[in-house]
Amino acid sequence: MEKILEVNDLELSFHTFAGEVKAIRGVNFDLKKGETLAIVGESGSGKSVTTKAIMRLLPESSSEFKNGQILFNGKDLTKLSDKEMQKIRGKDISMIFQDPMTSLNPTMTIGNQIMEPILKHQKVSKTEARKVAVDLLRLVGMPKPEARIKQYPHQFSGGQRQRIVIAIALACNPQILIADEPTTALDVTIQAQILELMKDLQKKIDTSIIFITHDLGVVANVADRVAVMYGGKIVEIGTVDEIFYNPQHPYTWGLLSSMPSLDTAEAKLYAIPGTPPDLLYPPKGDAFALRSDYALKIDLEEAPPFFKVSDTHSAATWLLHPDAPEVEPPLAIVERMKKFPGSRYYEGTEGGTY
Amino acid sequence: MAKYITRRVFYMFITFFLIATATFFLMKALPGSPISSASKLSPTQLAVVEAKYGLDQPIPVQYAKYMLNLAQGDLGNSFQFKNASVTDLIIDRLGPSMLLGTQGLVLGVAIGILLGMIAALRQNTIWDYGSTFVAIIGISIPSFVFATFLQYWLAVEWKIFPVGLWKDGWVSSVLPSIALAMGPLATASRFIRTEMIEVLSSDYITLAKSKGATGFEVAFKHAFRNALIPLVTVLGPLAAGLLTGSLVIEQIFAIPGIGEQFVKSIMSNDFSIIMGTTLFFSAFLIVVIFLVDVLYGIIDPRIRLSGGKD
Numbered sequence: 044m045e046k047i048l049e050v051n052d053l054e055l056s057f058h059t060f061a062g063e064v065k066a067i068r069g070v071n072f073d074l075k076k077g078e079t080l081a082i083v084g085e086s087g088s089g090k091s092v093t094t095k096a097i098m099r100l101l102p103e104s105s106s107e108f109k110n111g112q113i114l115f116n117g118k119d120l121t122k123l124s125d126k127e128m129q130k131i132r133g134k135d136i137s138m139i140f141q142d143p144m145t146s147l148n149p150t151m152t153i154g155n156q157i158m159e160p161i162l163k164h165q166k167v168s169k170t171e172a173r174k175v176a177v178d179l180l181r182l183v184g185m186p187k188p189e190a191r192i193k194q195y196p197h198q199f200s201g202g203q204r205q206r207i208v209i210a211i212a213l214a215c216n217p218q219i220l221i222a223d224e225p226t227t228a229l230d231v232t233i234q235a236q237i238l239e240l241m242k243d244l245q246k247k248i249d250t251s252i253i254f255i256t257h258d259l260g261v262v263a264n265v266a267d268r269v270a271v272m273y274g275g276k277i278v279e280i281g282t283v284d285e286i287f288y289n290p291q292h293p294y295t296w297g298l299l300s301s302m303p304s305l306d307t308a309e310a311k312l313y314a315i316p317g318t319p320p321d322l323l324y325p326p327k328g329d330a331f332a333l334r335s336d337y338a339l340k341i342d343l344e345e346a347p348p349f350f351k352v353s354d355t356h357s358a359a360t361w362l363l364h365p366d367a368p369e370v371e372p373p374l375a376i377v378e379r380m381k382k383f384p385g386s387r388y389y390e391g392t393e394g395g396t397y
Numbered sequence: 398m399a400k401y402i403t404r405r406v407f408y409m410f411i412t413f414f415l416i417a418t419a420t421f422f423l424m425k426a427l428p429g430s431p432i433s434s435a436s437k438l439s440p441t442q443l444a445v446v447e448a449k450y451g452l453d454q455p456i457p458v459q460y461a462k463y464m465l466n467l468a469q470g471d472l473g474n475s476f477q478f479k480n481a482s483v484t485d486l487i488i489d490r491l492g493p494s495m496l497l498g499t500q501g502l503v504l505g506v507a508i509g510i511l512l513g514m515i516a517a518l519r520q521n522t523i524w525d526y527g528s529t530f531v532a533i534i535g536i537s538i539p540s541f542v543f544a545t546f547l548q549y550w551l552a553v554e555w556k557i558f559p560v561g562l563w564k565d566g567w568v569s570s571v572l573p574s575i576a577l578a579m580g581p582l583a584t585a586s587r588f589i590r591t592e593m594i595e596v597l598s599s600d601y602i603t604l605a606k607s608k609g610a611t612g613f614e615v616a617f618k619h620a621f622r623n624a625l626i627p628l629v630t631v632l633g634p635l636a637a638g639l640l641t642g643s644l645v646i647e648q649i650f651a652i653p654g655i656g657e658q659f660v661k662s663i664m665s666n667d668f669s670i671i672m673g674t675t676l677f678f679s680a681f682l683i684v685v686i687f688l689v690d691v692l693y694g695i696i697d698p699r700i701r702l703s704g705g706k707d
């Protein structure tokens with residue numbers, strides 16, 4: 044499949060009073076046409092910063108690209124001027140934010156807010172733009188869109204507001220849609236509705252999606268591929284099946300073990316011990332080593348490179364090094380691996396790979 | 398909306414009634430009377446004059462009479478200005494004061510907003526520091542110091558504007574208006590700066606940027622209106638500050654305004670003018686606060702609805 048976005052060796056820091064916060068410490072991934080890539084990880088792992096870096100929405104004064112490229116259709120976004128970036132934002136790449144209660148302008152009608160990118164990026168009259176806005180509202184499941192277009196954000200519920208934000212993001216048929224925890228701030232039933240809507244739209248429109256979440260339960264539902272992020276780095280990336288049924292990085296094991304599921308409902312929920320690293324003083328080796336039961340000596344000294352597990356799957360952990368000792372993953376993970384053809388615990392009869 | 402306004406107007410009358418009552422009794426509680434300062438009168442003459450003005454009657458009766466007259470727009474007669482009606486006196490003096498106050502407020506708030514916007518958009522640059530400096534000066538130096546400063550340089554030394562009085566038409570109002578504007582200017586620029594910075598870091602501004610809005614559009618289409626909201630709430634107090642500020646400014650420029658008359662009346666204990674002017678000021682402020690609330694609703698749609706049915 045054609046790559047639409049390529050992030051290569053991205054490093055980014057914030058300059059704060061306390062010092063340099065190395066928020067992104069070498070991130071690599073690509074996004075293919077029409078696919079949905081989920082980025083998962085605890086809060087503070089750098090998911091939002093990564094996507095805001097793609098949109099160039101970080102404060103210019105305090106953030107700095109230290110290294111790497113963000114290639115979009117061959118153009119390096121880190122090198123573009125403000126003006127060039129403004130032509131891309133909202134038209135080619137657009138974004139849905141976490142908290143719909145604060146992401147709409149309270150003093151502007153939602154109609155005007157939806158029409159803004161249309162009027163900006165397309166040569167259409169106001170009347171036409173309004174028609175498009177009404178259609179968009181209908182598309183995201185807003186009842187009576189003609190009447191509601193004249194209302195202000197406070198006249199809508201949280202779920203409705205997120206629908207409006209989605210309508211804004213879709214206004215110009217973007218090639219990439221970035222959704223930064225679009226359901227986290229909503230209550231559970233509304234969460235399900237918005238997810239349903241996103242899946243629905245995924246089928247209707249031909250857009251690549253980067254879906255950020257800290258909730259692995261959501262991932263299986265929406266994503267084609269998953270990137271697991273920790274301490275400003277991607278530690279494992281693969282297809283949904285590979286990440287769920289053949290995970291390799293101890294952090295991914297921890298994340299999967301702490302995911303509530305129906306059959307573990309009675310057991311005590313697992314929580315990864317410790318706290319994420321302080322990115323003011325990032326650790327030398329594997330950032331997860333200090334919290335990991337599987338850390339090797341080298342993990343404390345040298346950051347692991349990516350080891351290829353399959354063509355689509357790689358993980359940054361020394362455990363995959365040929366010289367590494369064989370370790371037994373947690374029981375729940377072994378159980379998962381038993382179902383995956385190609386994993387070392389596979390119990391099925393199909394061929395080794397699939 | 399109509400229901401909301403009716404309710405507000407009703408409360409405005411209640412407020413005014415309470416202020417009138419309080420002012421009346423406060424005045425009565427003060428030692429001295431307009432007549433007592435004229436020590437040449439003999440006790441009998443004093444009694445005659447007191448009777449003439451109704452000052453010999455019990456205070457509740459005086460109060461009732463005063464309030465009845467007030468209801469008809471009659472504020473009584475002045476003691477010092479040959480028995481002229483206080484209402485007429487105030488109306489005569491209203492023009493210059495209103496012009497100064499309005500010009501001062503509009504000028505101050507407009508320039509203050511401009512400075513605040515520049516400071517917020519050019520944060521931590523020489524523009525920001527310059528605007529902060531102006532604001533500190535505006536807040537810490539009283540308006541009468543500016544007044545004398547402006548008067549000395551622009552009028553006495555360079556002779557660009559008249560030194561004082563109200564004889565040269567509009568140009569007479571320029572210096573006093575500028576002096577009055579300094580306070581609102583400082584307040585407005587601080588409010589707008591703080592609020593703009595706050596608003597510019599809010600989620601909906603990030604969303605506006607993510608749509609491809611330019612820096613200008615972000616600042617003026619999205620942020621500005623939201624940053625105005627807290628400023629609107631202090632417009633009432635600002636207007637009140639101008640009233641008291643103009644008392645002094647009118648003295649300095651010898652402008653025959655309501656403030657100048659007020660100060661003179663306090664000197665001579667002219668009870669009815671003090672009462673009348675105080676009540677006029679109160680009424681003015683009550684109306685300003687009401688207008689500010691209406692303005693608030695126009696700027697902020699969230700307020701518009703909570704006021705009642707539209």
Ligand SMILES: Nc1ncnc2c1ncn2[C@@H]1O[C@H](COP(=O)(O)OP(=O)(O)O)[C@@H](O)[C@H]1O
Pocket residue numbers: 057058059064066084085086087088089090091092093102105322
């Ligand atoms: N504007 C900023 N200035 C300084 N540090 C920041 C800024 N934005 C984010 N960070 C830091 O970058 C790290 C990653 O944050 P973020 O990407 O928001 O995490 P998440 O994965 O929860 O989205 C955090 O340690 C955070 O403190």
Ligand SMILES: [Mg+2]
Pocket residue numbers: 090091092223224
């Ligand atoms: Mg985040």
